Amino acid sequence: MEKIKAEAVVEDLRASFKAGKTKAYEWRVSQLEGIARMIMERETEIMEALQSDLGKPNMEAYLHEISLSKSACLFALKQLKEWMKPEKVPAVITNFPSSAKIVVEPLGVVLIISTWNYPFSLSIDPVIGAIAAGNALVLKPSEIAPATSAFFAKYLPEYMDNSCIKVVEGAIAETTTLLEQKWDKIFYTGNGRVGRIVMAAAAKHLTPVALELGGKSPVVVDSDVNLKVAAKRIVVGKWGCNNGQACIAPDYIITTKSFASTLVEALKTTLERFYGKDPLKSADLSRIVNSNHFKRLTNLLDDENVSSKILYGGMQDEKQLKIAPTLLLDVPHDSLVMKEEIFGPLLPIIMVEKLEDSFDFINSMPKPLAAYLFTNNKKLEKYFIRNVSAGGILINDVALHISNPHLPFGGVGDSGIGAYHGKFSFDAFSHKKGVLSRGYAADIPARYPPYTPQKQWVLRHLIDGSWWAILLALLGFPRD
Template sequence: MASEDEETTVAAVPQIVKDLQRTVRSGITRTAEWRMQQLRAILKLVQENEERIIQVIAQDIGKPAHEAFLTEIFVATASCKLAIKELKKWMAPQKVPITLIAFPGTAEVIPEPLGVALIISPWNFPFLLAIDPVIGALAAGCAVVLKPSEITPTVSSLLAELIPQYLDTDAIQVVEGGVPVVTALLEQKWDKIFYTGCPRVGRIVMAAAAKHLTPVTLELGGKCPLYIDNSVDLKVSAMRICQGKWGVNVGQACISPDYLLVEEDIVSKLVETIKATIVQFFGEDPSTSADLGRIVNEFHFQRLKGLLDDPRTAERIVYGGQCDKKSLSIAPTLVLDVPLDTPIMSEEIFGPILPIITVKGVEKAMDVILEFPKPLALYIFTTRKAVEEQLLTGISAGGVGINETISHFGVPGLPFGGVGESGMGAYHGKHSFDAFSHKKGVLHKGMGGDLPAKFPPYTDAKKSLIRCLVTGDFLGVLLVLLRIRK
């Protein structure tokens, strides 16, 4: 049931959208000057409010300050600086070659704003995953409604407070609220919807968009596999695995390694190496570590605890498993060779639990991976080029990290996005600009120079000439022209 505040917001939604549509029609958002002003304003917002942003992130989800700086503040700042640096290049028309049939003329592709965009952001990176798509939308010249996650209300409130202080409120609006507000927003006609979250809600968003034929970018999740063979340095691998699994939002990340597939001759040694690395990173009692976050809320805590309490999983815990409801903390946990039909292997974990599955070679690992929907990320730990190529060509995934986890997210030149159930569309760097742009093809011609053969009536000679032109038979063109002259 909607609260009184939500009812007020729901009632205001249609007018908010109309006002933004009016702004887009005015043409102001198309100018490079306006776009640059907004991007610089976002950079100023982040730089002047860094401490407050880090504080509210910690308040909502318990993310350590250093981690919040690296994974939210730094990435958002870098994204904004790149857009400021490259904006004019991104906006510039791109010349393309023409065919003989269009001669004489020139052709180009002009990127234009899609219009008014709805951005629905998640709770696990509550600042970054709100601001980063907004950067792309404003760079592209769109007006925006940002709907932050209600699961992180303090971050949402701060965004609603700061964005009007720095950005053009005629073109950027923050709308807060829960399900009733999202429902009202999805009922409107948008020019673009950008959603980051789970596949279940992604389907709802896509169904709503389909009513208006609205293009969507869906950044979803899934079970991200990590294959590791006996050719790698296990100590280095364990450090990178532990950083990717527990060092970023305590596993509450869509590209966190969800399960390991390990060759049987190294599984025991890898388990022991990961155990030692966890102690090295977080101490003998990880619940006291200042570098380890907590579960976002009691609902997700109970969900994760339920996965561990499943009898077939509980008997397979080889490390960790401790749960503290009061502090919403779950220790880094290793589960060895849990059956594939248990709940922990049938859904995305999104937490600090790491199943390890023993396999006999890369072919068996691929068989397991292919049992699940296409993942958002695939991680390959090997020094064998043949194995790397086998997995790269045999497994479809949104992105791939080879001998590394998570870090591909921070490379702006790489498109970040899913495939199949893990999402559609991509962003980051210029890909963010493209996500909110329409590529308009334009052919320019003057008033002269037309080839008479283009126009009726079509004689046999004209038909022959046109056929030779469109097929690139230049010798045939010459022969036809000589025949016509005779």
């Protein structure tokens, strides 16, 4: 994308925003309704794009991408009028007589850079928030998911206002050119390496950013659990989420040495039940997105300190870009598989003497996007919530917290900046503007020069809330 074209795109959007087009409630509703209609009318095309990009099973595409996106859109439509209302806040005596409120306003023209693993939902969800908040925007889908990117380029202009909402396709060159422009906010979903590039580019214009990144999300498993249910939830949360190619998929398990073998057997049984004896032939597992990521994952397995730890799986089919669900037991803590976010079907299991040791291990790592605990021990649950820092925490399940629109979704530390989903998406693309309105009555002489000891006494005690000072001030003492 040429710089001059990028500048023209931003200028067009800024002209539409300055004209006030996007601020109207009716415009926002019409665009959200357009998204909902697109999702319903183009469900087949969305599934076909996801199948082409990731080999994603239709059930998974519907549950994790289509239904979540539709729900987010309908939730925004239902709540939008309430979100847009000014929020009344208390006035204080020093401002008497006055009223105070917080008015929300759109930031302006925003850039949304999406990612490839959930290329539909992770594109459209922030778009929903930006539109609900009244912004003009550019969506830059991931070139690594070309079919979904092409879907947006074709259908967003058909269902939405192209003078305020534009799609720019392309790869690194196009993204770099877009980042050179001045935006009112940049929303990026992806990895930390590119996140740093986005932040550096945004800093040149003092542009605020939201970074939805990832990290090594741990699963701590107590022996005091319903193991049959826990195993199913872990398996579907790891391999039923894009075959592990998900930012909130379990990255590693921690359990006690005494319970590890029991847990491993339960996971093996569940994996075989879900995906058969030859998981490479299963239609319910997504493929690895491309050959680069396939090689990255096989390189992790080829490490001799890791390959010797394979308990289950490890099979590969380079032609189909498939890797079987793989369990690894007691891998070295300094191995690459424990240092990098796996983002694939490999699941190391770390053993500790007692479960409380797992908290120190987790906290020694960069803060994850999600942390999971399986236990019936309420004391352990409280300790986990209080002492483990993560973007979000889920007890006795995996990944489901993203489906609750009343919860913020985002990272902390290395796993991201900012949050979205539900009203948090609206807030992510809004500025909260404080407004104070005063009347002309009860003007207090003590605030004006020339200052005297008596005026200072009244003001000091007025600020401290002294009723004597309030009464004197309202009566106009001390006088000039």
